[in-house]
Amino acid sequence: MARNIYGLDLGTYEIKVYDKKQDSTWKEKNVIAIVDGKEILAVGDEAYAMFERTPGNVEVVFPMKEGVISRFTDMQYLLQNLLKKERRFTRGSEYLIAVPTDVTEVEKRAFFDLVVHSTAKAKEVSIVERGVAQCIGMGIDVRKTKGMLIVDFGAATTELSVVGSGGMVLNKMLKIGGMTFDVAVQNMVRRNYDFLIGRQTAEALRKRFGVLGGNGKASMVVAGRNLVVGVPRYQEIPSSAVRAAMKESLETCTSQIGQLIERTPPEVARSIRKNGICLTGGVSRLPGLDRYIEAVTGYPVHVAAKPDLCAVEGLRRMINSKELKKLSYSMLDENYRWIR
Ligand SMILES: Nc1ncnc2c1ncn2[C@@H]1O[C@H](COP(=O)(O)OP(=O)(O)OP(=O)(O)O)[C@@H](O)[C@H]1O
DSSP states (O other), rough: OOOOOOEEOOOOSSEEETTTTTEEEEEEEEEEEEEEETTEEEEHHHHHHTTTTOTTTTEOOEEETTTTSSSHHHHHHHHHHHHHTSSSOTTOEEEEEEEEESSSSHHHHHHHHHHHSTTTSOOOEEEEEEHHHHHHTTTTTTTTHHHHHEEEEEESSSSEEEEEETEEEEEESSSOSHOOOOOOOOHHHHHHHSEEOOHHHHHHHHHHOOOSSSSOEEEEEEEEEEETTTTTEEEEEEEHHHHHHHHHHHHHHHHHHHHHHSSSSSHHHHHHHHHHHHEEEEGGGGGGHHHHHHHHSOOOEEOOOOOHHHHHHHHHHHHHHHHHTTTTTEESSOOOOOOO
């Protein structure tokens, strides 16, 4: 069978894949369900549907943690199964992988090993900084732009990338993301209401209320367990409490954005002021997040169309353009060095 080319954006929460042969993009949850510590029960969206609903002998695991692969074998199994699942998978294919910049060489190398040392038997593996892929995904000519600041609000990380003149100028990865907000909301509900809710309920609360907007008096009734009487109950949670729970993490993000801009060379910073800050990643869909960042930083803020698919869209464009492909690095190349 002729070789295929896959574009992979491996996120802590969701895997996004571009398949050149099918010319299609798909995404699935980066989750695996394991029975008795060894047998695989389900992968992807199917496994996520079991999250927090399984019996004691079934473990639902996220094989990536804070943007990097933490359970290599599980991740390898998961990816291979997702690629094969009802899709015409081609062994010995080519891979273009979007990787975070602010991680160690060993952590980057794991993305390479994932497809080379597996039954996928990749023939060629190239990588590109995720910030650069996202810039391309937004239709920006990275070779010509003098300065762009991309803030990728993911599930477990927020990656700040200053891109200019065809490459990465500055980059910083924060260990804050949608899951951090979910845990903060869960803790707030437990502390203020003696009430236990699951992560998916916390996620639903923050997605509904966001950061700004509305009349501030909205509330939502959620199911959970009352910790005083120890039985399942319903509890009304006001939007103000949810927003207060996310405040500290949001402030850390905006202060880090400010610090990165301060470290940016003046010429590049001037372009950022003109172009504004671009928000990508699933969490940038939070209602009011763009206006909040705009108010705190004083910079114009835009949210990318389909923000969670921005990087994989960039990979699609790179795979289909010889010129753009030059912005990636082959990991099989002896001269490969991540930082030029
Ligand atoms: N409409 C929405 N409102 C708010 N948050 C959302 C919305 N849709 C998705 N999210 C959040 O986006 C996150 C997933 O985004 P994304 O796919 O960019 O992350 P990821 O790439 O898997 O993670 P990371 O980049 O940290 O490794 C989840 O935390 C999810 O709750």
